[in-house]
Amino acid sequence: MATFFPVGGVLVIAALLLPVSVVLGGFPAMMTLERAFPIDNRVHELSQLRARDRIRHGRMLQSSNGGGVIDFPIGGTFNPFLVGLYYTTVKLGSPPREFYVQIDTGSDVLWVGCNSCKGCPQSSGLKIQLNSFDPGSSSTASVISCSDKRCNAGSESSDSSCSPQNNQCIYTFNYGDGSGSSGYYVSDLFYLDTADGDSVTSNSSASIVFGCSTSLTGELMKPDRAVDGIFGFGQQEMSVISQLSSQGIAPKVFSHCLKGDDAGGGILVLGEIVDPNIVYTPLVPSQPHYNLNLESITVSGQKLPIDPSVFATSGSQGTIVDSGTTLAYLAEGAYNSLMDAISNAVSQYANPVVSHGIQCYSVSSSTNIFPQVSLNFAGGASMVLGPESYLIEQDSDAASTTWCIGFQKSDTHDLTILGDLVLVDKIVVYDLAGQRIGWADYDCSMSVNVSTTGTKSVNTDPRKVDSSLQNEALKLTPITIISFLMLISMLNSFW
Known part of the structure; x- marks a missing residue:
């Protein structure tokens, strides 16, 4: 219970x-x-997963004022x-x-x-x-x-x-x-x-x-x-x-x-997990779901040439954090730039394969050839994704392994949805009182510290956690909370 x-x-x-x-x-x-x-x-499986997410995204609750x-x-x-x-x-x-x-x-x-x-x-x-x-x-x-x-x-x-x-x-x-x-x-x-x-x-x-x-x-x-x-x-x-x-x-x-x-x-946890590595970014105000201000994407430290308006929140446009979506979906303008950057980074070491609209690569070496991707948000918070965070293994034999990119093009063209692909193996905090969301890479089989004081003020520095929150913390482990x-x-x- x-x-x-x-x-x-x-x-x-x-x-x-x-x-x-x-x-x-x-x-x-x-x-x-x-x-x-x-x-x-497996490639067909991945396309079915994308179809599953599409159905899930279509389940829009219609509010009385026409919003969703x-x-x-x-x-x-x-x-x-x-x-x-x-x-x-x-x-x-x-x-x-x-x-x-x-x-x-x-x-x-x-x-x-x-x-x-x-x-x-x-x-x-x-x-x-x-x-x-x-x-x-x-x-x-x-x-x-x-x-x-x-x-x-x-x-x-x-x-x-x-x-x-x-x-x-x-x-x-x-x-x-x-x-x-x-x-x-x-x-x-x-x-x-x-x-x-x-x-x-x-x-x-x-x-x-x-x-x-x-x-x-x-x-x-x-x-x-x-x-x-x-x-x-x-x-x-x-x-x-x-x-x-x-x-x-x-x-x-x-x-x-x-x-x-x-x-x-x-x-x-209905409460706040505290960790010194958590970074925070503000929630977009007056939104019914969890919208963030995604400002840019960098690949191997290089900022991609994406028009900032691609990420702006308006109507059905914006960036949503959704732990119920399996993959991750980028607005069309961002998706194309990211795929081009990844392709350029691995072109000498991998053979591109496209099946059912999924971009994959056949690789004879390790995934270290794939670049680091960073999603950069308002307030200076970044979600840094190594290859293991966005690649999905499809096929493997003695000679090579086929890896597919978990990022998909959004069906709505202008909506970015950050799903489990980028949320797993992380602490994710939804601070509704402080109107912010935070995250940190974490081994989720380990114990976590939970604040027993709550958020008293919004931390303006997203790279730090208020030390007062760690003065009274309840330590939970998967072993002891049966x-x-x-x-x-x-x-x-x-x-």
Whole structure:
């Protein structure tokens, strides 16, 4: 289960992510992972991964003012041929009832299926027991009325309106792929385990507003990867992070560290992971998702000739951090320059191969011939990527190995999406209070230090971490936080 630690006004969720295969039979904590595609057609697999990401990017939540929130669930193991779904359990209501919910960094609302839900799956290919929420069976549940100010807060995250027949605040999420969820908002207890220092005390709770879905459509109806609902990690007022922060229970910050090996896993913390090597860049203000100001790209220290307007945030244009996208996608103007620079750097040592639109190279030596790529952001923060961070092995024989470039051209031409390709093996901190995102290279199988003070001010120097944050830190290791278990299911199908 997910365990929460409010320490000095700070709430931390820490999770050990274990790989689980979707197979018939029991549901053990760890099993051998299954591949999504046959091993003898790897370039074709990569093109299918790109198609999978395209579907995911098309799932745009339409807000009432015509703007959009892109639905980006957190991905699983980085191995692009093993597609994962991260989910955890939450307890709601009185008496408490447990629900499996998918982690989603792109939406804001926590919602679970209602007992009256039409289209909600009755079974799951993840081999988990699905539950539904019944407000009438919870002694602490109350339906949010149309006049409740929290109903207005819900309009930031969805199409929110009033049901005059029963005075319910109702919502609708419509996705670009034809799927959707609709229902009404309720208030009830959300159960947490609290900690003071290293001691743990359970049976704590907080009252939050969440969605009770009465109807699902499209992909959400399919049982193969069904869970009870979605746990939104967005920035708006209705997100659980924002609600707990407003009650003084949690900081408005969360962090993750996803392992880049085939086994996947990592740590997710509702709190701030601190490390002296973390660099920060500001979030673009007034955006519904996690937009950053990407200013330039350098290859082997040389700045690429990219018009800065390519990275400007406006409408559907900009740079988004998305741990739910498998690869990474560059706006057309940036992609072409990067591919040219990499090609020029390896032209004497590698034979170019293009298949299914994927740029690959056949190499008889090591990957050291490929250049270092640096993504440079506002505030002086850079994400430095060695060849191992953007190359994907396709084929190998005694004479050579074929490596493909994980960067892809964005289908929207002007949108850059930084997915798992560049986010794995890094601490990534989403500091919503300070309106910044930070990262540092890290071995995600190692322990992490979590601040118990929260962010008190924005650090203007992105190359440093406020030393005061390290005065009170909770050290978490994947070995000792078994009670913070979060399951990861490795799916045999794509989104």
